[in-house]
Amino acid sequence: MTEQSDLAKAVDDLPDGGDDAPAPTGPPVKSALDQKINDVFGGAVVRKDLVKAVKGNAIVPSFVLEYLLGQYAASDDEATIQSGIESVRKILADHYVHRNQAELIKSNIREKGRYRVIDKVQVQLNEKDDTYEAEFANLGIKQVLVSPATIKAHPKLLVGGVWCICDIEYQHSENARVVPWILGSIKPIQLSNFDFDGYVSSRREFSADEWIDLLIQSIGFNPELFGRRAKLIQLVRLIPFVERNYNLVELGPKGTGKSHIFSEFSPHGMLISGGEVTVPKLFVNNSNGRLGLVGYWDVVAFDEFAGKKKRTDKALVDIMKNYMANKSFSRGVETLGAEASMVFVGNTSHNVPYMLKHSDLFDELPEGYHDSAYLDRLHCYIPGWEVDTIRSEMFSDGYGFVVDYIAEVLKAMRDADYSDRYQRHFTLGSDISTRDRDGIHKTFSGLMKIIYPHGEATREQIEEILRFAVEGRKRVKDQILRIDATMAEVKFGFTDKAGEWRAVTTLEEDEYPAYYHQRGGEVSGEATSSGASTAATAVEAPPEPAPLFEGHRDFQENQRGVSYESLLLPYVRGATDIRIVDPYIRLPHQGRNLADLLALVALGKDPAEEIAVKLVTKENTGDFQQQHLLMLKEIQDGVASVGIKFNVEWDETIHDRSITTDNGWKILLGRGLDIFQRGSRSQFDMGSRRQEFRHVVAFGVTYIKENKSA
Known part of the structure; x- marks a missing residue:
């Protein structure tokens, strides 16, 4: 271990050169995963950025373009790709009808x-x-x-x-x-045939993480910009294509790609405006006996479904409730069945705590659908507020399945049932109702078929999916309880074979417990002026500060309301010597995290005092060494003016992350300071102004009170 006490000297020793690496030219550099994808699935995958390259001003779904790209450019050879692009462009120019x-x-x-x-x-x-x-x-x-x-x-x-x-x-x-x-x-335009057994066999060549990233790239997104939970949310959107009669709802802010999958991803799905649907169009036309959309499509999705003031057809609501529950609908005296999954997507106009405090998470639905009997038919509620607004950098330039290929794979698996695959490890809670159980089973089965089509998953992997499936149904049921006080409460969770109970909560339940746990129209209590003491004749002494928490805390991916101010500042306040061990303070956003923490430390001290802060980290010895050292030097120069003596010690052996102070605290940080998702780059985004508004990644922190000073 060696110490570099003078960053200025390290910067002076750098060779001359520009501050930034040269911008890459030509095709994107192929990752190890991309190479593996091409080796295993050659001919069935395509580079996902090519769709934009050929689309131009053609108003045509992505699956149409990828069908053509799959014919001419399903290769990792750049010359073949460029030739294929030209061929597809020519076909569109000559034959696509504007x-x-x-x-x-x-x-x-x-x-x-x-x-x-x-x-x-x-x-x-x-x-x-x-x-x-x-x-x-x-x-x-x-x-x-x-x-x-x-x-x-x-x-x-x-x-x-x-x-x-x-x-x-x-x-x-x-x-x-x-x-x-x-x-x-x-x-x-859809694939005529494919080798399903070959698909399942090839799945075994990939780890679970690699496979999930391949699926995310197939959807069109860069998996590096998504956390694990965010990836699972994207994959839940695919369940209606792989699971029969699956009823899914997603409500959230605008611009998060809620309808993209159902309009662009598969030739087996139909996206319609929520206001354009009628009983004859959706189910059956009694005048001529013609079946509606549910008789021909695997997925019928309703776009712009939200809107409290929208008029609803009571007959449509009634027949939809019956279909969602029983997979059938009546045509006069005859009862017909269908297999189409139903998806409802819409925008919210309020944030989550507002909805929880004043109404419920279904508040935006039209009045005719804001009904416990209808809502109880929904198998899963995707928390759309957890999905980032789609930004240009989120799109993938890596390889993914040609859309019509993966669409046929999903369609072929609709006959399979994986809902019992968890039962050799876990047992659902005994008071979970049949309808709740059906919702959990369908979501679990769908995710299993999508991620583990070969049926090979570890106990931990199965638990992850089961927990996610339970949460999706719990979100539905908990909101119904707020609407209908006559419904019985349910303990959502499962036991393992050792009999240990594992409760499942929703993320918004953990974030806003004061607003979440309300029943049948209750209004959360608020302090009022009448609650204040009227006997203001004596000045009360300020209360003693509460002792700081000792022990371990876990935070879920996509959780908000977390900041260094609440997480770390109380434990470093009063310290004069702070040691931060984090091997990865290299990238600009990691440097910003460090600067944010040091700014808080400076605010929390007496301006006349000085604090010594040492960062123990690994040196970036690659192409970006120069930028790394310059960044740390800028931080050192910046905090010097506010009374912080910042220094760096290089140690290539470290792995664990921690903060140790001379006031007796040691904080073990599972992910170091890098706890926030990247988010928008806009300076006007609220997450760039305050950490509390940013989504976090999953991480843990342990607080240890040591007897001796550091």
């Missing part, structure tokens, strides 16, 4: 006699002529004859419309009733 170019495309069809287009096609039955007729959304042509065999092979054409590659012919007739457009061929 609405404002529809007349030009129709002219091409007429002049050439036959032309291929990419468009969204919907088919209707003309009862008068007993024919099926197609309508092309962007091209604007209607009444194009479609053969019954095509409808039999692709029934979804009748409901909602399907993106297709079509050959269209033109043949004019003197008969004005004859439509000149003739459908030569039609091919829905």
Whole structure:
């Protein structure tokens, strides 16, 4: 171990050079995971940033673009990728129909006699002529004859419309009733076949962490910017595609990507506006007997579902409640069944503590759906307020599954049931009702199929998923208890084989216990002027300060309300010598964390006194050594003016993180000072102004009172 007491000397010894490393050029550097993905799943994966490269101004879902990229650019060879991009661009330029170019495309069809287009096609039955007729959304042509065999092979054409590659012919007739457009061929844009057994076998080549990161990259996000809990939240959004009749709700702030998965990710999902749905469109049209959306799609998602003042159709609410509970709906005297999962996404206009104090977490739903019987049919509530607003740096340039490939994988697993895979290790609480148990089972089964399709998971991995599934259902039930006081309370948790009870709480329950535990319209108590003492005749002595907590505390990922001021400052106040051991104070945000702590230390001391602070850390000896040393020197110079003598000691052997003070406290920090998620880079983001508004990563801290001074 050697000590570098003079950062200025270390900085002076650096070779000349720019402050920043040169910006990378060319394609992104392939990570070890990306290389592994290509080695194992070659031909079924694509670089996720290519979608933006080819999309241009085409208003076309990502799964359409990735279908084409999968045909031409599913490779890790840069020359092949670039050639594939050019091919896809040319196909889009030549065949994708922009609405404002529809007349030009129709002219091409007429002049050439036959032309291929990419468009969204919907088919209707003309009862008068007993024919099926197609309508092309962007091209604007209607009444194009479609053969019954095509409808039999692709029934979804009748409901909602399907993106297709079509050959269209033109043949004019003197008969004005004859439509000149003739459908030569039609091919829905989705994978025709794949090797499911090969997929499951290949899963064994990846660790659980690697597999989760591959799935996050497949969705289109950079997994490095997501914590474990945030990744699981993203994967829960996939459960409706892999689990039949799964009822999911997500309410949260705008711009968090709630509807993205259901509009862009799979050709088996249908996203509709919450205000546009009717009983005939969703379930069955009694006048002609035609099935609605639930009969043809794996997932029906309702966008913009929230809105307290929205008008609701009571008949729709009633039939939806029956379908969500029993997987069936009535058509006159006949009862029909369907397998579509139901997803409800909407925006909230208040933060979580406000909703908990004044109403409940379902407060934003239309009045007709703010009903305990309807809400009890929901299997899981995704806490949308935990999801970061989507920012440009969050998108991945790594490799992920071609969307139609993973969509077919998920569809193929809808027949499987993994809901009992936890039972060899754990038993759910005895007072959990059948409906609660069904919700937990469906979420658990879905996550197991997504993350562990091969069925190989450790006891700890199973517990993680089970706990997450229980929390998702508990969030639903706890809010119902606030709406309907007649409902019985439930102890959510499970026991292991040794009989140890493991309670499950929601994150907002841990953050806001004073507001969370209310029943049936209770209002949380608030201090009022009448509660103040009226006998102000004597001056009371200030209360003795409460003793500082000793022991261990855990914090969950995405928790808020945590700051160095509450976590660390009380324990370092009064110290004159502080030793911080943290091997990773290298990156700019880590340096900012250190500066934030030192600023608090400076505020908490007498301005006339000085405090010695030593940082024990590892030196960055790589390409960024210069930036590392300059950063620490800037911190040293900055805190010198506020009475802090800051120094650095290099130690390449350290691993554990801690803070030791000469006032008798030792603080063991599981993650050191790096407890906050990166968050937005905007200087106007509240998290950049106050730590309490930032999400934390999962971490633990232990406070030890030592007998002797440090």
